[in-house]
Each structure stands twice: as structure tokens, then as C-alpha cells.
Amino acid sequence: xxxxxxxxxxxxxxxxxxxxxxxxxxxxxxxxxxxxxxxxxxxxxxxxxxxxxxxxxxxxxxxxxxxxxxxxxxxxxxxxxxxxxxxxxxxxxxxxxxxxxxxxxxxxxxxxxxxxxxxxxxxxxxxxxxxxxxxxxxxxxxxxxxxxxxxxxxxxxxxxxxxxxxxxxxxxxxxxxxxxxxxxxxxxxxxxxxxxxxxxxxxxxxxxxxxxxxxxxxxxxxxxxxxxxxxxxxxxxxxxxxxxxxxxxxxxxxxxxxxxxxxxxxxxxxxxxxxxxxxxxxxxxxxxxxxxxxxxxxxxxxxxxxxxxxxxxxxxxxxxxxxxxxxxxxxxxxxxxxxxxxxxxxxxxxxxxxxxxxxxxxxxxxxxxxxxxxxxxxxxxxxxxxxxxxxxxxxxxxxxxxxxxxxxxxxxxxxxxxxxxxxxxxxxxxxxxxxxxxxxxxxxxxxxxx
Ligand SMILES: Cc1cc2nc3c(=O)[nH]c(=O)nc-3n(C[C@H](O)[C@H](O)[C@H](O)COP(=O)(O)OP(=O)(O)OC[C@H]3O[C@@H](n4cnc5c(N)ncnc54)[C@H](O)[C@@H]3O)c2cc1C
Numbered sequence: 001x002x003x004x005x006x007x008x009x010x011x012x013x014x015x016x017x018x019x020x021x022x023x024x025x026x027x028x029x030x031x032x033x034x035x036x037x038x039x040x041x042x043x044x045x046x047x048x049x050x051x052x053x054x055x056x057x058x059x060x061x062x063x064x065x066x067x068x069x070x071x072x073x074x075x076x077x078x079x080x081x082x083x084x085x086x087x088x089x090x091x092x093x094x095x096x097x098x099x100x101x102x103x104x105x106x107x108x109x110x111x112x113x114x115x116x117x118x119x120x121x122x123x124x125x126x127x128x129x130x131x132x133x134x135x136x137x138x139x140x141x142x143x144x145x146x147x148x149x150x151x152x153x154x155x156x157x158x159x160x161x162x163x164x165x166x167x168x169x170x171x172x173x174x175x176x177x178x179x180x181x182x183x184x185x186x187x188x189x190x191x192x193x194x195x196x197x198x199x200x201x202x203x204x205x206x207x208x209x210x211x212x213x214x215x216x217x218x219x220x221x222x223x224x225x226x227x228x229x230x231x232x233x234x235x236x237x238x239x240x241x242x243x244x245x246x247x248x249x250x251x252x253x254x255x256x257x258x259x260x261x262x263x264x265x266x267x268x269x270x271x272x273x274x275x276x277x278x279x280x281x282x283x284x285x286x287x288x289x290x291x292x293x294x295x296x297x298x299x300x301x302x303x304x305x306x307x308x309x310x311x312x313x314x315x316x317x318x319x320x321x322x323x324x325x326x327x328x329x330x331x332x333x334x335x336x337x338x339x340x341x342x343x344x345x346x347x348x349x350x351x352x353x354x355x356x357x358x359x360x361x362x363x364x365x366x367x368x369x370x371x372x373x374x375x376x377x378x379x380x381x382x383x384x385x386x387x388x389x390x391x392x393x394x395x396x397x398x399x400x401x402x403x404x405x406x407x408x409x410x411x412x413x414x415x416x417x418x419x420x421x422x423x424x425x426x427x428x429x430x431x432x433x434x435x436x437x438x439x440x441x442x443x444x445x446x447x448x449x450x
Contacts, residue, residue: 012047012144013445015175015185017151017209019052020060020201021430022413022437023191024134025104029438030189031141034446046445048143051175051183053150053201057138058131060193060200064427069127071105072098072431073424074118080425082279083393083417084218091398092432101431108133119423150178154188154209156406173408186448187408187441191434194387194414195220206415207391214405216392218417221282222384224275224426227295229268230374233343237264240333241271245298248277248375251291256280262297269295269373275422278378279388285377297371299332309365316361320354327353332368340367386426390417400440401433408444412437 014030016023027048034046050057064070073080076098078090096104102112102120110133111123122129138145153176175183190209193202207217241263248256258273277295284293300308308331315327324347328337341349344367345360356364381387391411395404401416403409412433420426 009047009049011172011184011186012049013185014046014048014187014189014441015173015183016048016050016189016191016438017154017175017206018191018193018201018413018415019050019054019057019145019147020191020193020413021058021427022193022415022434023050023052023189024058024138025431025434026189026191026410026412026438026441027143028134028137028141029435030442030445031143031438033439033442035141037442037446045142046442048141049183049185050138050143050145051149051151051177052145052147053178053205055147057135057145057147060197060202061131061134061427062127063197063200064127065121065424067127068121068125069130070119070121070424070427071110071112071130072101072120072428074098074114074120076118076420076425076428081418081420081429082388083390083419085393086418088393088396088398088416089418089429089433092401092436093429096432096435098428100435101428104431104435105130105133108137117423150205151175151192151209152178152205154190154213154409156213156408157184187410187445189410189412189437189441190391190415191412191437192415194390195381196222196224196384196387196414198381202387202414206411210391210409210411213403213409215395215403218389218392219286220381220387220389221279221286222378222381223279223282223388223419224385224422225278225282225383226265226270226379227268227274227278227281228376228379229295230376232266233339233373234264234268235266237333237335237339238266240264240335242297242299242333242336243301245301246273246277247296247298248280249294249296250284250288255284259301267379268375272422275385278384279419281375282378282388285375293375295373295375297373299336299368299371305365305369308368309362312361312364313358316353316356320352322353323350324353324356325349327356328364328368336371340364340371343367385422386419387414388419390415390419393417400443401437402440402444410437410441 078093192206195204246258260273262271344363413430
């Protein structure tokens with residue numbers, strides 16, 4: 001399918017900056033709203049143009065859900081989201097909830113299925129199908145797209161007056177492009193994403209477009225990202241996956257809890273429960289540099305510590321000549337058993353287990369329940385799936401996503417200071433906010449034309 005419309009009119013009704021999840025839905029929503037609700041009263045079609053810096057539309061969507069696109073989550077209600085003012089997301093998520101989103105995609109032809117933890121995927125398991133169907137709809141609605149077009153500036157052009165009469169009812173916008181050209185538009189929707197995974201196009205340029213207009217940015221931090229731990233302690237365990245409980249502890253206080261499969265890596269920890277804790281890590285490291293931050297892994301969550309202690313004691317009495325290195329085999333991965341013996345007891349690994357004292361046995365059982373690592377930080381934006389922080393939501397109206405500072409300017413998606421957990425929540429925010437921003441822009445344009 002061709003993605004770039006060859007000619008670009010000097011002035012259009014609406015420019016959507018960014019052809020990602022939120023931008024595509026914003027453009028479609030604007031066109032549909034115009035056709036379905038406002039067109040009969042106004043002559044002429046709505047000229048909509050999507051400007052995308054990548055050579056392809058929807059590149060990040062293709063990468064989502066490991067290429068399967070975890071489209072949304074049955075539990076994606078407003079209360080599940082984060083940000084300085086997370087209530088802001090209610091407007092979009094109430095109006096375009098999970099059901100409305102699934103109906104939207106089903107209408108395009110996408111059939112979805114719910115899997116574990118409420119995660120919803122296309123039954124065809126192909127993110128490419130999501131992009132193809134969106135592009136088909138964009139073509140059907142005659143929405144123009146231009147790829148390899150980076151928007152580098154955005155300025156409002158004040159109304160031109162003829163005597164005391166404005167020739168136009170509202171200011172419009174002039175967008176500067178990286179190739180030196182300009183594009184004028186009556187309304188603009190910024191849908192440029194945040195800073196996560198800049199190789200897919202989102203490098204924070206949306207903040208740089210909005211800040212000169214008076215908008216503020218809540219400091220962007222990497223979220224849904226791997227954690228780094230001190231002393232390269234996990235390097236010896238790199239590649240091992242363990243189903244475990246996780247507890248994040250700042251000083252003496254537990255500030256996060258998850259469970260699921262953790263992957264040990266050269267630099268620290270990865271895996272979905274680790275990604276889920278990463279937002280809290282980013283925020284607490286930013287806010288508190290004094291108290292140490294630890295992650296504790298419960299490697300046998302279904303066993304009480306006392307039961308593990310009894311099991312180890314039984315093994316010792318069964319086979320007192322066994323080497324310490326082999327004592328925990330069968331309870332945990334052998335390499336982890338060696339690691340724990342070394343860390344908890346600082347003892348020679350070839351010593352016979354009959355030499356262990358009851359206190360040492362207790363320490364081993366405790367280490368299995370609480371393998372503790374010092375968290376030094378997170379991987380950076382290049383590895384992050386989402387951005388915590390972004391354009392300050394207080395400067396946008398939650399029921400239409402229009403700027404409170406600059407009429408005719410809208411924002412949607414990850415660019416705004418809203419983010420969610422792993423599992424379909426972030427795409428749901430992109431879909432819902434895109435749908436709302438597009439519909440709102442169409443209503444404003446209808447008012448300006450009447
Ligand atoms: C690897 C990965 C996997 C993920 N998997 C999932 C998942 O399965 N489920 C889920 O819910 N979420 C997932 N996410 C998060 C989700 O993809 C994003 O939150 C969502 O795509 C955000 O949509 P957006 O439209 O706001 O921004 P983006 O998708 O980032 O789109 C922004 C677009 O704007 C373009 N752009 C930026 N600046 C400019 C400019 N100045 N001029 C022109 N164009 C510009 C970019 O090139 C980009 O195409 C994943 C993220 C990553 C990185």
C-alpha cells in the first residue's frame with residue numbers, strides 16, 4: 001500500500017503531526033466525525049494531512065506485543081493510569097473505552113481475543129494487520145499522508161484583518177518542516193509520542209514543538225524498561241528465567257510488588273514484572289537519592305521459609321557428604337543455588353553440607369525467599385517501551401484535549417503526561433486520546449466553517 005500522498009496543499013484544515021497509534025486514530029476520527037456528524041451542515045470535505053518523520057506510517061505499532069500487538073486490556077480503566085494528574089485520562093477513556101475501541105477495530109475488520117491478565121490481541125497475531133487496516137481506512141477517507149517529513153517548528157499565525165473585520169475567524173498554524181518547507185493548517189493535533197524507543201521515531205520532538213508555545217513538560221522518565229543492579233552480581237546468572245515474587249524496597253519501606261517471570265541479565269533484571277516496577281524505580285530514584293533501593297526476589301513463592309528450611313535440613317541428613325554447591329539443586333536453578341550459597345554463607349562450595357550450622361541453613365532458606373539486589377537505575381529511553389511524564393495535562397482540556405493556552409492546538413497519546421502498565425494499557429490510551437482529539441478538532445473546524 002502506498003503511504004505518501006504526492007502533492008500537499010499549501011493550507012489544510014487539520015495537520016496531525018505523527019503517524020503512530022494516536023495520530024492515525026485522530027485523523028480517522030476527525031474525518032469520520034466530519035462526515036457523520038457535521039458534514040451535512042457544511043459544504044466541502046475536510047482536508048486532513050498526517051506528517052510522519054519515518055519512511056513508514058505506524059512503525060512502532062509493528063513492534064508492539066513482540067509483533068503481535070497487545071492492542072488493549074480488558075482492565076484499561078482510568079484508575080489504572082499514572083501521571084501527575086492521572087484523572088485527566090478519564091475524559092478520553094470514558095468516551096472511548098475498551099469496548100468502543102474494540103468496536104472501532106472490528107468495524108475495520110480486526111477480530112480480537114482476550115488472553116491472560118485481560119490482554120487483548122488480534123486473533124491473527126499480527127501487528128501488521130492493525131497497521132494495514134488503519135492505512136486502508138485512511139485511504140478510504142482520503143486522508144493525505146506524507147512520510148519522511150519531520151516537523152521542526154509550530155507557530156500560530158494571527159488572524160488577518162480587513163479594517164476591523166477579521167478575514168478569518170481564528171488564528172491558524174504554520175508548521176516548519178526539516179526540509180525548509182512550511183505547511184499551514186487551521187488546526188493541529190500533536191501526536192508525536194514521548195521519548196521511548198527513539199529508533200521508532202519518538203525522540204521527544206513534540207515537547208520541543210509545544211514548549212515555545214508556553215506548554216510545560218513533566219520530566220520524562222523511562223518506564224516499562226529493564227532494571228540495572230549493583231556489582232554485576234547477576235552476570236553469572238545471565239539468561240536464567242525464574243517464576244518468582246518481586247518486592248521493591250526503598251530504605252525499609254516496600255514501594256512495589258509484582259510476580260511473574262524474571263530474566264537475569266548481564267546488567268540486572270528483565271521480564272514483565274520487572275518492567276512493571278520500573279516506573280516506580282525511575283520516579284523514586286529521581287525523587288530520593290539518599291535511601292538505598294533494593295529488589296527482593298522470592299524464588300519459591302509457593303513455599304514458606306520454614307518449609308524450605310526443613311527441606312534443606314532433610315537433604316543434609318540424607319546426604320551429609322554432599323558439596324555445598326549441590327545442596328539447593330532441585331529447589332532452585334543450580335547456578336542460582338551456587339550463587340545463593342556464595343552470597344549467603346561466603347563459604348567454600350566444595351565443603352560437605354554436614355558442616356553447616358542451623359543458622360547457616362536458615363540463611364540459605366531466607367536467601368531463597370529474599371534474594372536481594374541493589375537497584376542502581378533503569379536502562380535508558382532506547383530500551384524503554386513508554387515514557388512516564390510528558391506535556392503537562394493541566395494545560396489541556398480533558399474532555400476535548402485542546403490546549404488551554406493555544407486554541408486550535410490538540411495533543412494525544414504518549415506525548416501527554418499519562419502512561420499505563422504493560423499489557424495493552426498504553427496503546428489503549430493512544431487509541432482513546434487519538435479518537436477524542438480527532439473528533440474534537442472536527443467539531444471545532446465545523447464551528448469555524450459555520
Ligand atoms: C517495543 C515496544 C513494544 C510495545 N508494545 C506495546 C503493546 O504491546 N501494547 C501497548 O499497549 N503498548 C505497547 N507499547 C507502547 C505503545 O506502543 C505506545 O505507548 C504507543 O504506540 C504510543 O502511541 P503514540 O501515537 O502516542 O506515539 P508513537 O507510537 O510513538 O507515534 C509517534 C509518531 O510520531 C512521529 N513523530 C515524532 N516526532 C515527529 C515530528 N517532529 N514530525 C513528524 N513525525 C514525528 C514518530 O515517528 C511516530 O511515528 C510498546 C512500545 C514499544 C517501544
